[in-house]
Every structure is written in C-alpha cells, then in structure tokens.
Amino acid sequence: MSSSRLDQIKEEALLAFRQAANSKDLYDLKVKFLGKSGLLTEVMKEMATLPKEEKPLFGKRVNEVKSALETAYGEAEEALKKQEIEAKLAQEELDITLPAAGRPRGGAHPIHLVTEEIATIMARLGYALRTGPQIEKDYYNFEALNIPKDHPSRDMQDTFFVDQNHVLRTHTSPIQIHSLESESLPLRVIGTGPVYRVDSDISHLPNFHQIEALCVDKKVSMADLKGTITYFVREFFGATLKTRFRPSFFPFTEPSAEVDCQCPICKGKGCSMCKQTGWIEIGGCGLVNPRVFEHAKIDPKQWQGFAFGFGIERMAIIKYGIPDIRLFPENDVRFLRPFAGESV
Numbered sequence: 001m002s003s004s005r006l007d008q009i010k011e012e013a014l015l016a017f018r019q020a021a022n023s024k025d026l027y028d029l030k031v032k033f034l035g036k037s038g039l040l041t042e043v044m045k046e047m048a049t050l051p052k053e054e055k056p057l058f059g060k061r062v063n064e065v066k067s068a069l070e071t072a073y074g075e076a077e078e079a080l081k082k083q084e085i086e087a088k089l090a091q092e093e094l095d096i097t098l099p100a101a102g103r104p105r106g107g108a109h110p111i112h113l114v115t116e117e118i119a120t121i122m123a124r125l126g127y128a129l130r131t132g133p134q135i136e137k138d139y140y141n142f143e144a145l146n147i148p149k150d151h152p153s154r155d156m157q158d159t160f161f162v163d164q165n166h167v168l169r170t171h172t173s174p175i176q177i178h179s180l181e182s183e184s185l186p187l188r189v190i191g192t193g194p195v196y197r198v199d200s201d202i203s204h205l206p207n208f209h210q211i212e213a214l215c216v217d218k219k220v221s222m223a224d225l226k227g228t229i230t231y232f233v234r235e236f237f238g239a240t241l242k243t244r245f246r247p248s249f250f251p252f253t254e255p256s257a258e259v260d261c262q263c264p265i266c267k268g269k270g271c272s273m274c275k276q277t278g279w280i281e282i283g284g285c286g287l288v289n290p291r292v293f294e295h296a297k298i299d300p301k302q303w304q305g306f307a308f309g310f311g312i313e314r315m316a317i318i319k320y321g322i323p324d325i326r327l328f329p330e331n332d333v334r335f336l337r338p339f340a341g342e343s344v
Helices: 002-019 023-034 039-049 052-091 110-123 152-156 174-182 222-237 290-295 312-320 333-340
Strands: 128-130 135-137 166-168 187-196 207-217 243-250 253-262 279-288 304-311
Touching: 002 023, 002 039, 002 052, 023 039, 023 052, 039 052, 110 128, 110 187, 110 207, 110 222, 110 312, 110 333, 128 174, 174 187, 174 207, 174 290, 207 222, 207 312, 222 243, 222 253, 222 279, 222 304, 222 312, 243 279, 253 304, 279 290, 279 312, 304 312
Parallel strands: 128 187
Antiparallel strands: 135 166, 187 207, 207 304, 243 253, 253 279, 279 304
16 A cells, blocks of 8 residues: 555655746645655655564665656756747847946056156156165265265154164155165166155155155266256146256255246236245255265266155146145045046
C-alpha cells in the first residue's frame, strides 16, 4: 500500500511541477508534496506500521522519490525563472536616449592651476621646475641666504621650529641654494611648494604656497630682471598691464625691489581689490647678493644672478577675484566647483 502511494505521489508531483504557471505556484506545490506536513512526509509516517524486514526497502524507496522530486523541482524552478525574465524583458524597454545619471567630477584646485600656469610661462623662457624639503635645515632657510642667527630680518618671518637646527621652511628660497650647490652654471630654475609661518588672519595663512625664479649667468642686470618680470606679468594677467618696481630690502638680494602690477580687475582705474590705488603688490625681487653666491661656493666676480618670488595664493586672488584667502584650504565645493568647469 505504501509503495503504490509513493508512486502515485511521485507521478502527481512531477506532473504538477511541469504545469506550474509561475514561481509562486511552484513553491506552493513544493510545500504540498515535500513540506514538513506534505504528502511525502505523511507516507513516511506509515513506516512505523510496516514489518521490520520491509522498513529498509521502504526507506530506500522514499529517499529515491524525494531525491527525484527535489531534482524535478529545481529544474522547474530554473525554467520558470528564465521564462519570467524573458517575459519581463519583452514587456519592459530600456530607453537608451535618456541621459545617464550624472556623477560629480573633481577638478584642479586654483592653487594648482596658478602654479601650473606660472611654470608653463617660465618654461617658455627656459626655466626648469625644482622642489625641495618642507622641513629645512636652519642653514638653508636662513644662513645660506645671508640671514645669520642674530639678523633682524629673522623677526620678519615668524617661524615654526622643529628643533634647534630644523624649521618648517618659511619660504621657497632654500631651493635656490640647493640648486646652486648641486647644478652646473649657467642656471635658470623655478622653485615652488608650500611654506609655513606663524601667521593667520583675513589676509594670511600659516600654510601657503610660493614660487620663485633664479637666473644665474655671466652678465645679469636689473634690466634683465625687470624685462623677465614684465613679460611674466603680461602673460599671466594680460598684455596691457604695466609693472612698477619700488626699492626694498631683502638680505638675499642687493639691490632689492617690490613688484607691483596694474590691477587686472579695474585695469588701473581703482577698485576694492586694489584699494582704489590701481596697483597691486605681487612679490619681491632683486639681484642675488654676492654673499649668497659665496655660501654656495660660487665666485661672485664671475657669476651674477637675479631672483624673484610670488605668493601663489596672492596671484590666484588677483587673477580670479577671490575675496578671502581662507577659502583656499577649506575644500568648500561651492568655491572649488567653478575651477573644475562646473557652475555653482
């Protein structure tokens, strides 16, 4: 009786699995035939009433039927899933004309943009780019630049001291000394990178960026310096802008000068950017002090040179009309997005 019932359940289940209309109906059939309270489980309960010698044979037959039904269920389930996917694809269409979801893109920081533009302009004049350590020896940051330990100009640069012999560099000028010591003359280099000073207000940051140029040759004069800076200003800010030079003092140059250019915003007419003067200070310059050459073991009687340097943040503020220097390190996407070519 039990064996014939097993065959009957098997035939019914196989037929039902093949005729199932969808995955839900198929699963309901699985519960009906193979579930804990299913038909096959009910038949297995009859094993207790069988003679002892028939139980092993009946148990084997139950396992064969169960295995066959589970295999048939798996095949039916796979076939139904495939049919349902094909039916869904037939009903749904992908509109490939719709624009894809936009992803925000990064862009170059204005400090990077200005640095790259300055380096490109100076490269046209034969200047090669150099970098140097940010933790610098006191010697290279000060003494080799004609700033001995008791020199009053040290008070002009509020310095982060790492220890007695090392500082966070206060300017990029040490790059000039490294280049003079390690490279052959004549020489044209620009040095760039971050610098550090104990200074923080609406117009200063404790960490900012500079770029400097150094030219060394047999015959170098203030006329060469002024011509180079004038060319650079016109290339960077605009061909019609004028430059002017005011006497100043730097220990590593002699003579020294401050460099002003006509305000690129108002073209010299006067505005809030230039404080109504029509001029903006952009950096310092001068002929290399002979003592700097002596520190680098270069004969100042044979070689001459000039150097000038600009603050990258200041150049970016002037070029792009940025109102506050503190915007540069904040990583505010509303400030940075226009420089990536996107609207705010």
